[in-house]
Amino acid sequence: MTRPFILSASIAEATFAVPETAAPILRAAEAAGLDLLVMGRSGTRPFDAQVLLAWAAPMTSRLGLVATVPASNAHPFHVARALSAIDFLSAGRTGWSVIPEGAEDGMAEDMVGAARALWDGWGSDTLILDKASGRYLDAAKVHASNYEGPFFKVAGPVNAMRPPLGHPLLVVDGDDPIAISDADLALIGEHGAAPAATKRLLKVSPEADVASLLARFEAGEIDGLHFTLTDAAAQLPEIGARFASLVKDRANEAGDLRRRLGLPIPQTASNQPGGAVIPENA
Amino acid sequence: MMEKQIHLWAFLQGIGFFPSGWMHERARPEGVFSMDYYARVAKLAEQGCFDAIVFGDQLQSRGAGGHTPERMAMPTLDPVSLLTAMAAVTDHVGLVATVSTSYNTPEMLAERFGAMERISGGRAGWNIVTTAHPATAPNFGEDDLPPKDERYRRAKEVVAKACELWSAMDREGPMLPQGRPVLVQAGQSPDGRDFAARTAEAIFCPAANIEAGIDFRNDLRSRVADVGRNPDGVRIMPGLSCVLGGSEEEARATHAAILDLADDALAIEYLSESLGCDLTAFDPLGMIPVETILDQTILPRADIARAITPAQEKGTPLGAFAANFMRHPRGHNVFLGTPEQMADMMIEWRDAGACDGFTLQPSYMPGGLEDFVEQVVPILQKRGRLRTEYPGTTLRETLGLSAREAVTA
Numbered sequence: 001m002t003r004p005f006i007l008s009a010s011i012a013e014a015t016f017a018v019p020e021t022a023a024p025i026l027r028a029a030e031a032a033g034l035d036l037l038v039m040g041r042s043g044t045r046p047f048d049a050q051v052l053l054a055w056a057a058p059m060t061s062r063l064g065l066v067a068t069v070p071a072s073n074a075h076p077f078h079v080a081r082a083l084s085a086i087d088f089l090s091a092g093r094t095g096w097s098v099i100p101e102g103a104e105d106g107m108a109e110d111m112v113g114a115a116r117a118l119w120d121g122w123g124s125d126t127l128i129l130d131k132a133s134g135r136y137l138d139a140a141k142v143h144a145s146n147y148e149g150p151f152f153k154v155a156g157p158v159n160a161m162r163p164p165l166g167h168p169l170l171v172v173d174g175d176d177p178i179a180i181s182d183a184d185l186a187l188i189g190e191h192g193a194a195p196a197a198t199k200r201l202l203k204v205s206p207e208a209d210v211a212s213l214l215a216r217f218e219a220g221e222i223d224g225l226h227f228t229l230t231d232a233a234a235q236l237p238e239i240g241a242r243f244a245s246l247v248k249d250r251a252n253e254a255g256d257l258r259r260r261l262g263l264p265i266p267q268t269a270s271n272q273p274g275g276a277v278i279p280e281n282a
Numbered sequence: 283m284m285e286k287q288i289h290l291w292a293f294l295q296g297i298g299f300f301p302s303g304w305m306h307e308r309a310r311p312e313g314v315f316s317m318d319y320y321a322r323v324a325k326l327a328e329q330g331c332f333d334a335i336v337f338g339d340q341l342q343s344r345g346a347g348g349h350t351p352e353r354m355a356m357p358t359l360d361p362v363s364l365l366t367a368m369a370a371v372t373d374h375v376g377l378v379a380t381v382s383t384s385y386n387t388p389e390m391l392a393e394r395f396g397a398m399e400r401i402s403g404g405r406a407g408w409n410i411v412t413t414a415h416p417a418t419a420p421n422f423g424e425d426d427l428p429p430k431d432e433r434y435r436r437a438k439e440v441v442a443k444a445c446e447l448w449s450a451m452d453r454e455g456p457m458l459p460q461g462r463p464v465l466v467q468a469g470q471s472p473d474g475r476d477f478a479a480r481t482a483e484a485i486f487c488p489a490a491n492i493e494a495g496i497d498f499r500n501d502l503r504s505r506v507a508d509v510g511r512n513p514d515g516v517r518i519m520p521g522l523s524c525v526l527g528g529s530e531e532e533a534r535a536t537h538a539a540i541l542d543l544a545d546d547a548l549a550i551e552y553l554s555e556s557l558g559c560d561l562t563a564f565d566p567l568g569m570i571p572v573e574t575i576l577d578q579t580i581l582p583r584a585d586i587a588r589a590i591t592p593a594q595e596k597g598t599p600l601g602a603f604a605a606n607f608m609r610h611p612r613g614h615n616v617f618l619g620t621p622e623q624m625a626d627m628m629i630e631w632r633d634a635g636a637c638d639g640f641t642l643q644p645s646y647m648p649g650g651l652e653d654f655v656e657q658v659v660p661i662l663q664k665r666g667r668l669r670t671e672y673p674g675t676t677l678r679e680t681l682g683l684s685a686r687e688a689v690t691a
Contacts (some may be wrong), residue, residue: 017400018456019370046455051397054366058317073389077341077421078360085363089317129312131305134545139350142343155420157350159343159358161315278315 004261005217005246006224008187008201009239010038010068011232014046022052025232026059032240033247035261036169036185040068041228042099042176050082057090064257066095066171069111072103076114076152080160084119087163092256092275095169095184099176108178110149112170117147118154120270122162129279165258166265166275172197182266184258187226198263199223206238214246286632288667289639289681291378291486291519292327292651295338297355299523299616301552301608302544303646304355310648314357317367323648324368327375330655331669333680334376334407335368336466336486336641337361341385342417347560347578351551362394369402376677378407378466378484383440384433385413385422391440392447395463404459404676409466409486410477412437416558416580434473441465441481464677479505482516483683486641488613489520495636517681521614522628522640526621526653533618540645541609549604556607557586566601570594614643621657628658629667 009029015021016039029037037056039049049067056065065086069079079096087094100108123141145156172178174188177195186197194200202222204213216222225243229235253260256275265274297304297311304311313319327335339361345351365377377398381391391408399406412433419427428436448462467482469475478485485502489495498520503513525540527533544552546566554561558581564571572587572594579586593603617624631637644650662668673679 014455017397019401019403022401047400048393048397051362051366051394052401054363055370055401057367058321058370073387073393075385075390075422078386078390081360082363085359086367088315088359089320089363089367091317129304131307131309131311134305134353134543134548136304136311136353136355137350139345139352142350144348153420153423157343158421159340159356160360161357276315278312280312 003223004035004250005214006035006185006199006201006261007033007239007243007247008036008038008185008224009034009227009229009232009236010041011229012041012044012046013229013232016232017047017052022055023059025236026056026063028233028236028240030060030063032236033244033251034063034239035224035247036064036066036095036171038066038068038095038097038171042068042101042173045070045101050079050086053086053094054082054089057086057093060090060093064093064095064169064261065090066097066169068097068099070099070101070103071108071111072101074111076111076118076154077158079111080115080118080158083115083168084158084160084163087165087168088161092164092258094163094165095171095257097171097173098178099173100178104151107151109180110151112178112180113149114147114152114154116167116266116268117145117270118156118158119162119167120272121145121157122276124162124166124272124274125277127161127276127279162272162276164275165256166269166272169257169263170266182268184263184266199261201226203228206235206242210242210246285666287669288628288632288662289517289519290330290332290668291334291336291639291641292330292332293336293338293521293641293643294323294327294647294651295336295361296357296647298646298650299614299643300540300645301354301548302540303650305543306540306646306649308649309646311355311357313648314359319648320364320368321371323651324372324375326648326651326655328372330659331663331672332375333639334378334677335365336378336409337365337380338409339380339382339411340415340418341382341413341421342415344555345551345560346554346558346580349554349560349562351555353545353548354551354555362398366398366401369398369405374405374672374675374680376405376407376464376680377402378409378464380409380411382411382413383437384428385418386440388440388443388447392444392451395444396448396451396458399458399460399463400456404678406460406463407466407484407677408463409468410437410441410481411468430473434477437477460676460678464681464683475502475505478502479511480509484517484519484681487518487520489636490613490615492631492634492636495520495631496634499635499637515683517638517683519639519641520637521643522617523614523643523645524617524624524650524654525645526619526624526657528620530619530623533620537616537618544605544608546601546605549608550601552608553604557581557589561600561604564600566604567599570598570600570603621661624658625661625665628662629665632667
């Protein structure tokens with residue numbers, strides 16, 4: 001598989017929480033060929049991104065949906081369940097970006113560890129759904145996580161299936177990094193910190209030079225671009241016009257977000273081969 | 283004067299009212315993991331002019347003693363997420379999510395419902411519950427639940443604080459269309475009823491028969507009046523499950539066939555969950571292991587002793603006790619009959635003051651909801667008892683409630 005050029009953007013406009021504004025923005029984001037739309041930003045979090053993600057799931061078909069999750073005003077049990085549900089509703093297009101936002105040192109990392117442990121409490125092939133035998137699931141494939149970190153202690157098992165992606169994509173922002181060694185995507189500035197991650201997206205403005213960015217992608221220096229939207233309705237068509245050629249050949253790609261973006265499940269996943277499998281035609 | 287209108291809610295958590303319902307040939311247990319399913323049932327509820335869709339919730343896994351059940355359906359995906367996704371594919375139907383005050387801060391609650399309220403255009407409702415299951419505490423880093431009176435005290439504080447936060451949001455950001463979500467309650471105990479009387483704009487309750495409905499509604503209305511609120515500003519919505527047929531006999535036969543889908547093992551898993559003690563290793567033909575149950579249960583021992591002692595004294599075997607236990611739902615009315623008979627019953631209850639409407643609990647999904655919407659809804663509409671179109675866009679308008687009252691919690 002050729003290496004995909006990844007396009008991402010974040011939105012933190014308060015009006016995005018209103019359906020009349022949000023619906024056209026989601027359509028514009030898909031039309032521009034974006035792979036990811038990050039809802040909310042560190043320091044600007046005008047809405048509860050996890051709720052908007054659920055609403056956006058049926059409004060989109062290809063776009064990766066990433067929730068900004070504050071470590072200081074969320075609990076891993078709730079977060080693990082909400083993102084699992086959204087990952088099912090979006091058929092494997094979910095991500096999260098955990099931000100410290102006023103939390104004590106280490107709390108964001110602890111949030112990630114606890115939620116991952118909860119997702120890993122369910123095997124990929126736990127569900128059976130066999131009406132004839134009456135077996136709904138294989139209980140041997142469900143485990144208590146018994147996670148114990150410095151801030152969060154979560155017994156589990158969580159009452160939500162393992163997400164289709166296994167773990168939703170973890171996105172870290174170089175301007176507000178957290179100490180995680182196996183994030184899926186890092187948003188990096190030209191000169192700022194570059195957190196460890198499988199893929200690196202360079203933060204650029206919509207006016208940035210396409211040819212030089214493509215050269216840096218081909219040299220393996222970056223895996224794609226991230227735009228910090230300030231006026232999404234105006235910027236998304238501009239981004240589409242200037243950058244859509246980079247992702248054009250992937251416009252109709254099927255499959256979940258990990259497969260499309262070439263992202264494996266993190267090594268820290270506890271021996272789970274993949275995401276949840278729902279048996280067909282029970 | 284217009285005859286008394288019947289309000290309708292659809293309780294759609296999981297895959298139906300009967301533990302065996304997921305095995306029904308028209309049940310789609312795989313559906314509850316897909317958006318297609320939620321889009322379909324949400325549109326169906328809106329087609330049936332339901333006021334709202336309700337999802338319950340629990341913050342612990344099903345099962346007992348650390349044993350996850352194999353035969354009971356467990357699709358407890360996050361209700362706020364499911365309902366908010368349903369908002370994107372509907373225009374009118376209200377969305378009532380159950381969220382506990384025990385393991386959420388007012389800030390988390392206010393943000394989640396604030397976002398849900400805005401993005402749904404004012405269709406959010408909050409079914410306020412306190413968490414009573416001991417297995418929840420370790421999921422939030424605690425060993426035990428707080429005592430019951432403390433849970434209710436906290437509930438009052440959390441609701442009051444959340445309402446303050448919504449008022450502040452309403453002044454600062456884009457307006458919350460209803461100001462705040464419609465407040466819903468489902469408490470049964472005297473503590474729960476008092477809390478409901480002070481706070482709730484709609485109440486979900488069990489009522490096995492018309493007399494129980496009348497008693498409950500009268501009691502709640504007088505409690506509401508006692509705290510200085512208008513009883514006509516509260517909708518009382520008892521649960522109602524049903525199995526329909528072309529004749530009463532046919533409905534009874536279909537009901538029996540659904541119950542017969544359950545084997546001893548499913549019944550014992552269901553009993554284990556209800557008694558808070560894993561009984562799956564015991565012989566269904568043997569005696570009820572009372573001492574083991576009382577030693578190991580994580581639920582209040584006195585309640586459990588009351589539930590099992592009479593059967594033990596009669597010498598009922600464990601399997602038979604479990605099967606009987608599962609066949610008698612938790613105090614909710616299960617109607618068996620024709621669509622005409624069901625419409626008659628609903629009108630009779632409404633006219634007798636036994637309820638303001640019903641919370642439909644389909645026996646299995648989505649077939650049970652489809653049958654009701656296709657067969658009973660048109661009869662109620664023809665008789666002028668159910669709306670044929672929505673009066674507005676917000677849940678409060680749909681419920682016929684005036685502008686929001688101050689919360690006295």
